[in-house]
Amino acid sequence: MTLQQDVHVIAPPSLLVRDLLFAYPDGHQALHGVDLRIEPGERVALLGPNGAGKTTLVLHLNGILAPGAGTVEIAGLSVSRTTVQEIRRRVGIVFQDPDDQLFMPTVREDVAFGPANFGVSGDALAARVAEALAAVGMEDQADRSPLHLSGGQRRRVALATVLACDPEILVLDEPSSNLDPVARRELAEVLLGLGRTMLMVTHDLPYALQLCPRSVILDDGIVVADGPTRELLADGELLARHRLELPYGFHL
Amino acid sequence: MGAGHVHPLHLPRESVVHRLPPQVKIVAAFLGVICVVATPREAFPVFGGYVLLLLAVWAAARIPVGWILRRSVIELPFVVLAVLLPFTGPDPRIDWLGLSLSEPGLLGAWNILVKGTLGVLTSLTLAATTPMRDLLVGLQRLRAPALVTTIATLMLRYLDVISGEARRMRLARISRGHDPRFLWQAGATARGIGALFLRSYERGERVHLAMLSRGWTGAMPVLTADTTTRADWVRGLAPVAVAAVLAGTGWVIA
Numbered sequence: 001m002t003l004q005q006d007v008h009v010i011a012p013p014s015l016l017v018r019d020l021l022f023a024y025p026d027g028h029q030a031l032h033g034v035d036l037r038i039e040p041g042e043r044v045a046l047l048g049p050n051g052a053g054k055t056t057l058v059l060h061l062n063g064i065l066a067p068g069a070g071t072v073e074i075a076g077l078s079v080s081r082t083t084v085q086e087i088r089r090r091v092g093i094v095f096q097d098p099d100d101q102l103f104m105p106t107v108r109e110d111v112a113f114g115p116a117n118f119g120v121s122g123d124a125l126a127a128r129v130a131e132a133l134a135a136v137g138m139e140d141q142a143d144r145s146p147l148h149l150s151g152g153q154r155r156r157v158a159l160a161t162v163l164a165c166d167p168e169i170l171v172l173d174e175p176s177s178n179l180d181p182v183a184r185r186e187l188a189e190v191l192l193g194l195g196r197t198m199l200m201v202t203h204d205l206p207y208a209l210q211l212c213p214r215s216v217i218l219d220d221g222i223v224v225a226d227g228p229t230r231e232l233l234a235d236g237e238l239l240a241r242h243r244l245e246l247p248y249g250f251h252l
Numbered sequence: 253m254g255a256g257h258v259h260p261l262h263l264p265r266e267s268v269v270h271r272l273p274p275q276v277k278i279v280a281a282f283l284g285v286i287c288v289v290a291t292p293r294e295a296f297p298v299f300g301g302y303v304l305l306l307l308a309v310w311a312a313a314r315i316p317v318g319w320i321l322r323r324s325v326i327e328l329p330f331v332v333l334a335v336l337l338p339f340t341g342p343d344p345r346i347d348w349l350g351l352s353l354s355e356p357g358l359l360g361a362w363n364i365l366v367k368g369t370l371g372v373l374t375s376l377t378l379a380a381t382t383p384m385r386d387l388l389v390g391l392q393r394l395r396a397p398a399l400v401t402t403i404a405t406l407m408l409r410y411l412d413v414i415s416g417e418a419r420r421m422r423l424a425r426i427s428r429g430h431d432p433r434f435l436w437q438a439g440a441t442a443r444g445i446g447a448l449f450l451r452s453y454e455r456g457e458r459v460h461l462a463m464l465s466r467g468w469t470g471a472m473p474v475l476t477a478d479t480t481t482r483a484d485w486v487r488g489l490a491p492v493a494v495a496a497v498l499a500g501t502g503w504v505i506a
Contacts, residue, residue, distance in 0.1 A: 062465055085467060093465045100458040103409050105385045109475050114466035116473030125475075147412050165466065 012076035014040045014169045014197040015061065020070035022056060022221075030056040032221035033070070038169065040075075043198040045208035045229060048218035049243035054201045057218065058171055061199075062091040075168045089118045092167030096174040098154035102146035107138065107157050110146065114165040132164035133157075136190050152183025156190060169197045176204045205233055205246050217242055261323060261379035268487065269313035269381045273480045274390025276488035281378040287495035288370045293363040295502030302370050305494050306377065313381050320376050327372045334364040384408055392472070393480075402472055406459070414452050421448060 015038040022031040030053045038044050048054050059065040060072055063084040072079040074090045095101045104110035111129045120128055133139040136156040146154055155175065162170065175191070176184045188210055191198065202208050208215055208229055215232050217225040219242040225232055232238065234252040239245055246252070264270075269277070291298055310317060341357020382390070385408065392401045421444050430440055 059461070064461060064464060085469070088465055088467045091465075093462075095458065095462050095465075097458070099413050100455065101462045103406060103459050103463065105405065105409060112475045113463075113468075113473065116475055117467035117469065121474070147409075161466065 011040050012073070013037050014042070014075055015199065016071075016073040017057075017060075018071050018073075020057070020060060020072065021068045022053075022060065022065060023068055030221050031060075031067075034218070034221070034223055036216060036223060036226075038197060038199060040168075040197055041195070042214060043200070043212045045212035045215040046199055046201045046218060047203075047205070047208060047215055047232075047242075047244060052218045052242075053221040054218055055173065056221075058093060058173060058199075058201060061169075061171060062088045062093060085118070089165050090168040091171060092162030092165055092169070093171045094155075094158050094162050094173065094175065096177060098146070098151075098158040101158040101161060102154060105145055106143055107133070107146060107149070107160075108142040110157065111142075111161050111164045114161055118165060128164045128166075132160040135163055135194060136160045137186075150183070152179055152186060155179060155183070155187055159187075159190065163194070167196075169199060170194070172198065172200045172202075174202055174204075175200060176202065176207045203244075205244065206250060209233055209252075217244070219243075261376065262383055263315055263319060263380040264383075265314045265381075267313045267381070269309065269377075272381075272488045273393075273484050274382050274386040275393040276390075276480065276484050277378055277382055278387070278390045278394060280488045280492050281374050283489070283492045284374050284495045285371050287492070287499040288367055288374075291367075291499045291502040292506035293359055293366075295506040297505070298498050298502040299366050299370070301498045301501075302495065305491055305498070306370070306373050309377055309491055313377070315377070315380050320373065320380065323376050324369070324372050327368060330368060331365060334361040334368075337361040337364070398471055405472075410452075410455070410459075413455070414448070417451060418444075418448050 015036065017034055017036040020031050020034040021029075023029045034053075034057060036057075046054055046057070056065065060067055060079070061074070063072075063079045063081075074087055077083055077086060077090070079087050102110050104113060108129055111132050112125055115125055115128045129142070130139065133142055136159050138153060138156050138160060141149060141153065141157070146157060149157065159170075159172075159175075172191075175187060179187065184207070188207065191211055198212070200208065200212055212229055215225075215227065215229040216223055217232065217238070224242060225238060230252060233246060236245075288302055291302075307317070310320060337360045338353040338357040339351075341354030341360060344355050345352050346355055346358075347353075378387075388401055388404055388408065391404075392398075425440060425444060432438055432441055
């Protein structure tokens with residue numbers, strides 16, 4: 001009985017990945033048993049060299065790829081064929097190239113696309129769109145085509161398209177790639193201001209340090225380190241073992 | 253380049269025609285062309301009436317006549333066939349300036365020329381007053397197959413992205429000294445097109461993944477709550493009513 005009560009009182013983790021195994025159809029084993037737990041409100045960086053399995057892991061979080069073994073739970077709901085639509089609402093993935101994400105003719109329609117798929121309509125939909133665009137500071141660009149926005153603006157609109165779905169956890173794939181320094185800083189300010197649970201896949205280690213108190217290093221399909229970002233990044237030997245390094249001139 | 257918001261056939265203006273909902277304009281243009289096609293070819297004055305009607309619509313839409321006429325030259329290749337008909341058509345023949353012309357051929361040529369031209373002018377009027385995006389919305393509201401409108405929407409969005417990619421690939425080729433002047437040097441260009449196809453295919457996959465991640469289930473959700481009023485339909489179909497009267501007159505006088 002007490003156990004039952006505890007379950008109700010303590011919010012379930014936003015993300016719980018247990019012993020996840022996955023092999024691609026060509027036989028390449030991409031994930032060798034990944035364990036990851038992210039509590040509500042945490043901001044976690046997912047680091048690792050190219051080919052470590054980061055993107056494969058991300059595509060498991062919303063059921064695009066189905067695990068060979070192991071489970072993924074989002075706020076207590078496990079990912080399966082029957083829950084996949086609700087899971088996709090709870091997991092907001094911002095893809096690396098905004099041109100892949102923004103496919104509608106105008107910003108407003110693109111931001112409305114997600115919530116409309118999840119059954120929001122009418123005034124509630126308009127309110128969601130306005131709120132999401134305001135959160136990223138793009139409310140005055142609503143009627144423009146994504147084609148005519150700068151790289152940084154596109155990235156922020158891509159973020160808004162996901163925010164409009166009101167996700168439990170935001171998953172960002174290389175959010176700082178192809179951004180100029182000002183756009184990079186502005187995006188960081190937006191992300192910090194959201195106050196949402198976040199998993200950020202990145203090669204940009206200073207960005208991880210700026211945004212995420214905790215980091216996880218994934219290499220060869222397995223979590224090899226999990227701890228405070230500053231400590232992990234200060235361990236030069238650990239970084240070198242996993243083909244990571246701070247940019248020239250940086251020291252911790 | 254990269255100015256995807258204007259297509260060369262669109263003339264952005266503030267006018268009553270521009271403000272009409274796109275589906276009304278699509279239906280009106282379609283019915284208008286039907287009226288023209290249904291008019292007997294011998295009813296010559298009626299075709300003058302159609303021209304006056306179009307002039308009235310252009311005035312309402314504030315489209316300069318010259319602007320439309322310049323764009324109507326796309327019709328020219330199709331007119332060539334019509335020009336041949338009077339020479340190749342069957343008897344009876346009439347003599348004109350020393351040329352022996354077939355009378356049914358002349359009428360056939362006139363038929364193609366006048367109806368084709370009116371059809372092109374009507375389509376140009378629709379295109380001039382309706383942005384491409386709204387045309388798609390209009391088709392969607394007219395219950396065109398969802399797959400078709402979705403594909404067209406994506407095409408509209410990615411045409412510029414893909415042509416941008418093609419431009420960058422070409423620049424990269426030229427920067428490495430590629431200067432195709434002869435047919436046998438076209439190999440690199442051909443391979444470039446192949447690579448572009450693969451890249452577009454891969455992008456398609458990524459776009460699809462991103463759509464799935466936002467809950468796409470195969471049907472485009474309804475995003476706008478705009479309603480079309482009865483007054484819109486009345487305004488939009490008024491020229492069609494005139495065209496229908498003209499077509500009817502044609503049958504009476506012919």
